[in-house]
Amino acid sequence: MRDYLKWHEAYDDPASDLSWRLRQVQAYIRSTLDQIQGKATVLSLCAGDGRDVLQVLAERHDTSRIQTTLIELHPVLAERARKFAASSRLLNVTVRTVDAGNTTAYVGAVPADLVIMIGVLGNISDDDVRRTIRTAPQLCRPGAIMLWSRATSGSDANSSVRGWLAGAGFVELDYREFDQAEGERAALGSARYDGPPQPLIPGRQIFTF
Template identity: 35%
Template sequence: MTKDWYAWHADYDQPGSALSHRLAELRGRLRAALDAAPAGPLRVISLCAGQGRDLIPVLAAHPRRDDVTARLVELDPRNVEVARAAAADVGLTGVEVVAGDAALTDRYADLVPADLVLACGIFGNITDADIRATVRHCASLCATGGTVFWTRHRREPDLVPAICDWFAEEGFTPVAVSSPADGVGVGVHRFTGTPRPLATGVSMFEFVGYDRLTTPDRSRGDHCG
């Protein structure tokens, strides 16, 4: 049975839920990054963007909103429509919501290297090897001085320390990483290296889904929540 990634978003609206805590933490980190961003145009990409609940409300209320050109990529058409409506309702003409596979590098070729890269709701739903590969691709997606935002649960086995090591190997320095006690698993890393050319025609990861990662017969998960 394929997980319903549209219904999955309902937990964001439940006070006290892990997702609502994660969302609040992530929005705060996004605001801080926009506050600190240099003057001029800003490029933002969001992989597996869902309904855009992390980015769109932050941009709507931020003084830099008109400096931002953003692309949100999401496979579930219902989530795409919600995100498009949300951006239109607050007049974010620079925000584009694309329906498609967020793992494909070609989706971002004309907007990278970007100032903000959101890879949220992904690392808990793909294999460890694909997490490593995605971190490697972040060195092509992110501009020097830009910031990557990512999420991963802190349950055992806790992969967050390894993910931080992988980011370090690719030229990123940590800005903030939530502790196991926080439970919400939000990471923020700044890129200090030189962006590598983005490989074209490449799939960065296969979205399996957390509910299927431990099953012997893993079919491809087609929705990025």
């Protein structure tokens, strides 16, 4: 696997595409949490140090109604997330150091109202992307918002991913790309799951990094 400790250092540069993505993701997270009335369940897959959701939660005064589960395999990053949550007094945050590619990771944490799938789809094969999207309804409560990202060359605008999401029952709410003239650029989307409830089937391998 890549050195994901080093990878996180790109967040130190506010002009990086990663920092651009973080700002967009946090804006989506804020507005989604504002829209949910009452209890909310949040799930982040391959969460890294969890800064996207944890920084947003740390700004809020209603976190007692929000249950958050982060799945992150790297023990140092997972521990950073736990430490940040503890120092910000976020009591309802759980970090599981397990393989997010296996559906057993999600037992007891789904269906979620907000699923954060950021930094996942661009790191796995197309077959795994398709399988992950087909399985995503098992993670989502009907009406849930799912945030996803996948860098693009700019010419494909992630059309296949967006089509697979539509086929799995997701309605696109937003899609945007980092405004950069050349090369690969960050892109992300927001979609609402409008399909029926789907029970989680544990023990299935849906992707491998």
